[in-house]
Amino acid sequence: MIRPGRARPPAGEAPADELPFAQWVAPHWPQMRRLAERLAGPVERDDVLQEALAAAWRARSRFDPERGPLRAWLLAITANHAKKALRSARRPEPLVDRPHDDPPGTRLDLERAIHDLPARQRLAVELCYFVGLPIGEAAAVMGCADGTVKSTLSAARANLRRALGEDYA
Amino acid sequence: MTDPLHDVLTDEGRRWRDALGPDPDIVALLGDPRRRRRRPILLAVAAAVVIVAAGIMLAVSPSHDSTPREGPGRAADHAASCVGPLLTVTKDGREVGPGRRPTLGTVTAGQQVTVYGRWYFAGPCQDTWTSGAGPTPAGRMAVVRLSLTASDHRQRVLATVHPDRSAAFVATLTIPADAAPGPATIDDGAGNLIDLVVAG
Numbered sequence: 001m002i003r004p005g006r007a008r009p010p011a012g013e014a015p016a017d018e019l020p021f022a023q024w025v026a027p028h029w030p031q032m033r034r035l036a037e038r039l040a041g042p043v044e045r046d047d048v049l050q051e052a053l054a055a056a057w058r059a060r061s062r063f064d065p066e067r068g069p070l071r072a073w074l075l076a077i078t079a080n081h082a083k084k085a086l087r088s089a090r091r092p093e094p095l096v097d098r099p100h101d102d103p104p105g106t107r108l109d110l111e112r113a114i115h116d117l118p119a120r121q122r123l124a125v126e127l128c129y130f131v132g133l134p135i136g137e138a139a140a141v142m143g144c145a146d147g148t149v150k151s152t153l154s155a156a157r158a159n160l161r162r163a164l165g166e167d168y169a
Numbered sequence: 170m171t172d173p174l175h176d177v178l179t180d181e182g183r184r185w186r187d188a189l190g191p192d193p194d195i196v197a198l199l200g201d202p203r204r205r206r207r208r209p210i211l212l213a214v215a216a217a218v219v220i221v222a223a224g225i226m227l228a229v230s231p232s233h234d235s236t237p238r239e240g241p242g243r244a245a246d247h248a249a250s251c252v253g254p255l256l257t258v259t260k261d262g263r264e265v266g267p268g269r270r271p272t273l274g275t276v277t278a279g280q281q282v283t284v285y286g287r288w289y290f291a292g293p294c295q296d297t298w299t300s301g302a303g304p305t306p307a308g309r310m311a312v313v314r315l316s317l318t319a320s321d322h323r324q325r326v327l328a329t330v331h332p333d334r335s336a337a338f339v340a341t342l343t344i345p346a347d348a349a350p351g352p353a354t355i356d357d358g359a360g361n362l363i364d365l366v367v368a369g
Binding site for chain 2: 020021022023025026029030033034037045046049053110125128129130132154157160161
């Protein structure tokens, strides 16, 4: 279970009850969309977002800005629902079938290697490189220290290098 | 960082983000009838979002209000969300989503129960104030009558409450000792009900 991190919230963030729900979520919507699409794929994306919104709505009164920033809280919920969606679907992750004649070192190889990473490593890669979060925000989403995210990324890159071969050495 | 794979991933991530289409609209997403995992709460959230959006549109409309606009990044003091009254069994109402009726479960005649009310504003559009300033005293309902309708259809007022400055109230109600056993409801007169079952 991914839990929101403990970093202090940026100034201006407000508890749920002080802002209408849509206004509350809207600034973080692009990042939620990116994470849902990366983790669950474009087909499942909207369902994941829908579930995440509903969960955030239900839990909005429990959001504690002292425990972490709102964006991290919303992204952690999104990540959890992406995991649930994939688990309940009981099917391979939403990667486009790779043509057999694809040469090594293509973008699809990289995507496949990212999908094959251990869950925490993959989450770190998705958050930092594809969602575009700085290390500190990724740490808040993952509920760990900045250094842990860096070491997780390092391990992820090592695994990717092994999977991709010398093209990425 | 000197790791070449870091640069590859950075470029790939940027390329991926740049290639993305527009973000799905929150309202359209929640309101799309083709969504296969729709639930009542999602529809209610969608309705709430639509209401909020409509309220915001009204609030920013020049013909609606000639008050000078707030600066960028500041919440407007009078952004209206037109929320309706909420009668619930928990202080923050978190155990029930909109569209679901709260329940007290089974209670015995003579037992005391506590109910919570929020957003008991007067008028057809119950504005909320995003700045936290709260409504004016004239903006809230003066009186809310909480009544019990038991299984014998007999209705009686359990309490008359006065919402506070934030248009909220807490009421401790005593289920009448002679209340008929069976399914019953507590009603606020504004269309909000709480279910309960009076034990025999």
